[in-house]
Amino acid sequence: VYTGEMYEYRKQHDKDNKPLIEAAFVSGDIKPEAEPIVGKDVTEEIRKKARELGFGEVGFTKYDRRYTYKSKKGWVKYEHAICLALEQDYWQTQTIPSMQAEFAHFGTYEEEGAYALELAEFIRSLGYGAQVHSPNDNSAAYIPMFVEAGLGQLGANGQLLSPHFGSRARLMIISTDAEVTYDEPVDYGIHKFCEQCQVCVNRCPGRALVKEKVWWRGAEKHKLMYDRCRPVMATYEGCGVCMLVCPIQRYGMPSVMEHFVETGDILGKGTHNLEGFEIRGKGYFGPDELPSFDRGFFDFPHGTKDEWLFDQFKKKLEERGSASEDDAKEFADELAEILTEKTGYDAGL
Incomplete structure (x- = not known):
């Protein structure tokens, strides 16, 4: 359904973003770089560093596993959630719906994905584990945790309305075992x-x-x-x-x-x-x-991308009676791309 321009832009975005997703996926396996100072609360150190990197909203709460997606149930390692929101460009947002607005949308995801990897390194330097939940490979429904961390409330549009930039934000989380103090929910009205x-x-x-x-x-x-x-x-x-x-x-x-x-x-x-x-x-x-x-x-496709792909391939077989080598290769390439996107690993078939 995408226009040619949108398709090409998304293709390039996915290519540029792939290393960030892959790095985030294995970030929880990286060991801390130092021994933590026992009993020292590092909440404000982490908050300060996150804001220096550019995050406009930073809050701390429990990682609520009730909202974890089925595909990530066994992936999440740590119990504390650092909720991070990066503002997307104001003026580009006001051109919605447009390619300029999409540049702001996806560009912000790329920026915060890189910032989060840097923040995770900082947390490890304090002696704690840090697992980056890529904004392009979400582990859960994040808004309830942002609400618990006092960073806004759910609006009628289904988006987090934050006190500093409303819904003009892209959300992500880092989970950690660092000694932190949870923020409290705020009723903003x-x-x-x-x-x-x-x-x-x-x-x-x-x-x-x-x-x-x-x-x-x-x-x-x-x-x-x-x-x-x-x-x-x-x-x-x-x-x-x-x-x-x-x-x-x-x-x-x-x-x-x-x-x-x-x-x-x-x-x-x-x-x-x-x-x-x-x-x-x-x-x-x-x-x-x-x-x-x-x-x-x-009248729009339902189900997951791989289910839709199999359904389309099945229809093609039923219509033609067989599949050519080109059809089979195209199917395998598209399936590999989907599996890579879902797992974070190169699934070249």
């Missing part, structure tokens, strides 16, 4: 604000966000309808309109919350400045305007 705001819900091009919260997997939240979201994301440069139109992302939490408390109104709501966006090939959409899609647009 996001839940009450989102109940009244609803701009992201109303402006979603795919109508994928819902107004009312539901209980889902043990949490009360605004549930994203994946089948309505993913086709738009894949077709239109990652979409991200829900990030773009969030007042907290656009204007900053202090300004938005002060305005909300003083007036009861949502800063920017109903204006072109906040709610306007343009979609390639469909034009500009201001307040109360949304694009339309034909019914087949949302």
